[in-house]
Amino acid sequence: MSAPLLTLEGVGKDYAKVESRGGQLRLVWDLLRGNGAAHVFRALDNVGFTLQRGQSLGIVGENGAGKSTLLKIVAGVIAPTRGRVQVNGRVGALLELGSGFHPDYTGLANIELSAALLGLSPREIASKREEIVAFADIGDHINDPIKHYSSGMVVRLGFAVATALRPDILITDEVLAVGDESFQKKCIAWMEEYLADGGTLLLCSHSMYHIQKLCRHALWLRDGRVVREGAAMEVTQAYLAFHEEKSAQARQPISAAVAHAAGVYAVQSLTINPEGSMSQGETLHVRGEIYSPDGRAPVVLLGIVRADGTPVYGVASDMEGVSLHQLSVDRFAFELTFSDLALLPGKYVVRAHAMDPEGVRLFDNVERAIVVSGASREMGFVRLPHTWHDRT
Amino acid sequence: MTLQSTSAGGVVPTPSASVRDRALFINFFRRELNTRYLGSVSGFAWAFVHPLVLLVVYHFVFTTIFRTSGFGGQSFLAFVAVALWPWLAAQEGIQRAATSLAGYAGLIRKVAFPHELVVYASVAATLTLQLAGYLVVLLALVIFGEPIHLEGLLLALPLWGVMAIGIIGVAMFFAALQVFVRDVEHVLMPALMILMYLTPILYPLTLVPEVMRPWVAINPFSWIVGRLRDALLEGKLALEWGDAIAVVVALAIFFAGRWVFRRLSPHFEDFV
Numbered sequence: 001m002s003a004p005l006l007t008l009e010g011v012g013k014d015y016a017k018v019e020s021r022g023g024q025l026r027l028v029w030d031l032l033r034g035n036g037a038a039h040v041f042r043a044l045d046n047v048g049f050t051l052q053r054g055q056s057l058g059i060v061g062e063n064g065a066g067k068s069t070l071l072k073i074v075a076g077v078i079a080p081t082r083g084r085v086q087v088n089g090r091v092g093a094l095l096e097l098g099s100g101f102h103p104d105y106t107g108l109a110n111i112e113l114s115a116a117l118l119g120l121s122p123r124e125i126a127s128k129r130e131e132i133v134a135f136a137d138i139g140d141h142i143n144d145p146i147k148h149y150s151s152g153m154v155v156r157l158g159f160a161v162a163t164a165l166r167p168d169i170l171i172t173d174e175v176l177a178v179g180d181e182s183f184q185k186k187c188i189a190w191m192e193e194y195l196a197d198g199g200t201l202l203l204c205s206h207s208m209y210h211i212q213k214l215c216r217h218a219l220w221l222r223d224g225r226v227v228r229e230g231a232a233m234e235v236t237q238a239y240l241a242f243h244e245e246k247s248a249q250a251r252q253p254i255s256a257a258v259a260h261a262a263g264v265y266a267v268q269s270l271t272i273n274p275e276g277s278m279s280q281g282e283t284l285h286v287r288g289e290i291y292s293p294d295g296r297a298p299v300v301l302l303g304i305v306r307a308d309g310t311p312v313y314g315v316a317s318d319m320e321g322v323s324l325h326q327l328s329v330d331r332f333a334f335e336l337t338f339s340d341l342a343l344l345p346g347k348y349v350v351r352a353h354a355m356d357p358e359g360v361r362l363f364d365n366v367e368r369a370i371v372v373s374g375a376s377r378e379m380g381f382v383r384l385p386h387t388w389h390d391r392t
Numbered sequence: 393m394t395l396q397s398t399s400a401g402g403v404v405p406t407p408s409a410s411v412r413d414r415a416l417f418i419n420f421f422r423r424e425l426n427t428r429y430l431g432s433v434s435g436f437a438w439a440f441v442h443p444l445v446l447l448v449v450y451h452f453v454f455t456t457i458f459r460t461s462g463f464g465g466q467s468f469l470a471f472v473a474v475a476l477w478p479w480l481a482a483q484e485g486i487q488r489a490a491t492s493l494a495g496y497a498g499l500i501r502k503v504a505f506p507h508e509l510v511v512y513a514s515v516a517a518t519l520t521l522q523l524a525g526y527l528v529v530l531l532a533l534v535i536f537g538e539p540i541h542l543e544g545l546l547l548a549l550p551l552w553g554v555m556a557i558g559i560i561g562v563a564m565f566f567a568a569l570q571v572f573v574r575d576v577e578h579v580l581m582p583a584l585m586i587l588m589y590l591t592p593i594l595y596p597l598t599l600v601p602e603v604m605r606p607w608v609a610i611n612p613f614s615w616i617v618g619r620l621r622d623a624l625l626e627g628k629l630a631l632e633w634g635d636a637i638a639v640v641v642a643l644a645i646f647f648a649g650r651w652v653f654r655r656l657s658p659h660f661e662d663f664v
Contacts, residue, residue: 120415
């Protein structure tokens with residue numbers, strides 16, 4: 001078996017876009033003449049990889065990265081606009097929920113439809129039917145129309161059908177997320193056995209756990225291009241690191257230019273002192289600046305939350321009748337002190353939100369992390385002032 | 393994209409495309425038949441009751457209200473019935489097939505299969521039911537003493553075959569277009585209605601003014617209607633040169649429709 005099971009070379013896919021009323025007619029005309037569509041969205045660009053028998057490949061990427069398009073091309077549902085796809089074997093595809101099922105048909109009738117789609121004769125499918133029904137394990141519902149099924153039941157049946165035929169390549173797109181815990185385990189057990197028997201898996205999932213568990217290789221797609229390809233562990237970690245960085249960026253102040261363009265109130269800076277870590281009972285200074293698009297004094301909402309997001313305390317400047325100090329036409333400063341901070345040891349986040357002068361609309365969100373250290377064994381978030389009344 | 397079958401690893405041998413397509417066509421065909429009468433108590437009986445009821449209505453309208461005596465000694469009821477059912481079959485076949493792809497949207501988006509099977513199955517289901525109705529109507533006419541030559545079916549059935557080839561071509565054209573331009577179904581209904589009155593179904597070609605006659609005769613359906621009347625009303629079974637031309641025209645329509653369909657079908661997935 002020297003020929004790879006699956007080869008993709010420079011595969012690209014453009015989707016035609018209809019941008020105006022009557023644009024459809026123009027599109028049909030272009031397609032009939034054999035020209036490509038005039039306006040396209042490039043869903044995939046220059047994607048290439050090979051898959052040997054027994055290898056398994058996980059595909060990761062954000063929504064809209066082109067994962068489903070790629071799987072559809074491998075499954076033969078759509079033809080690539082550019083490049084070459086070669087498959088040497090039977091492909092079993094499980095693309096999204098209940099793919100290929102007819103809602104008015106019973107489970108059994110749908111098994112027959114799927115079998116016909118895969119090219120099995122009624123006799124062949126009859127021999128597989130019991131196996132499928134047993135694996136799906138949905139009881140008497142097998143005689144009900146699919147439209148009365150829960151999404152979990154649809155996935156069970158879909159998985160049972162796709163797997164009963166032991167395809168050379170099994171393509172699954174995010175289907176494991178729907179079934180319940182025990183069915184997920186059953187599917188994963190099936191896939192592991194399938195892989196151990198030399199089966200090949202093309203798995204698309206947002207669960208890095210599934211990718212790491214089932215795939216040895218992974219491919220990271222972003223905006224239709226391959227960002228990284230390699231060992232599953234390495235690619236998934238790079239992907240996760242990218243996401244952490246991205247969500248961290250979101251919490252940095254937005255620039256004055258952006259705030260100006262958007263006409264929003266925005267926190268320009270947030271400084272805490274001490275920075276990063278402090279001892280229990282120390283004093284915490286917080287100060288910062290807020291951009292105001294219309295020169296009116298904004299309101300600042302300050303809050304302290306636990307690292308997991310549980311709110312501890314929050315206060316807005318207008319609640320206490322404080323007005324912000326005007327630095328320039330559109331910049332306002334605030335400063336306050338939490339003396340003898342009562343937070344118990346742990347990880348916290350100081351948050352500042354800019355609000356409009358009416359204190360109604362809440363704009364951005366800037367955060368600073370702080371670790372409170374101490375040897376206290378008290379429980380909870382804060383020390384409440386208290387007195388023990390000793391009887392002695 | 394090339395698909396090759398390998399025997400290694402597969403428990404079930406990879407089927408050839410034609411075996412698969414046949415199984416799929418049969419499945420779609422059954423599905424089309426079932427969904428038309430899904431939920432109705434008497435099921436397929438409607439396929440036979442409906443044409444008979446229509447026949448009674450036409451009988452009443454044409455012999456009692458309009459008191460038409462027929463043309464050239466023919467019974468008007470037989471004259472209309474012989475042509476009207478094939479027309480209804482063509483009209484329904486085209487209309488249903490034009491919107492048939494939407495019913496298979498889930499499959500088209502998720503599964504690789506030849507999309508034209510949907511149109512074939514839709515047209516085949518319509519024509520099967522309409523042909524059954526046609527035979528019932530002819531039989532009823534014979535029983536009621538109308539002058540029908542049943543041996544004319546020897547020519548009438550092949551005529552239905554020729555008609556089917558043309559209908560599939562037209563249906564494929566509109567079905568493919570409908571995916572991109574939703575107006576097709578709305579334009580199709582009045583257009584077919586107008587075409588019905590421009591076809592000598594309710595009147596003979598001889599009543600059409602001389603100048604307009606070539607324009608009416610150029611309509612392929614006028615030819616079908618004429619040949620059906622030759623066969624079933626007069627018992628003329630001889631083949632003509634025109635029949636060969638008709639077969640060529642039907643095949644041309646079929647291949648033109650299929651060419652358009654195949655050009656557009658790779659893009660169905662995104663628009664259906």
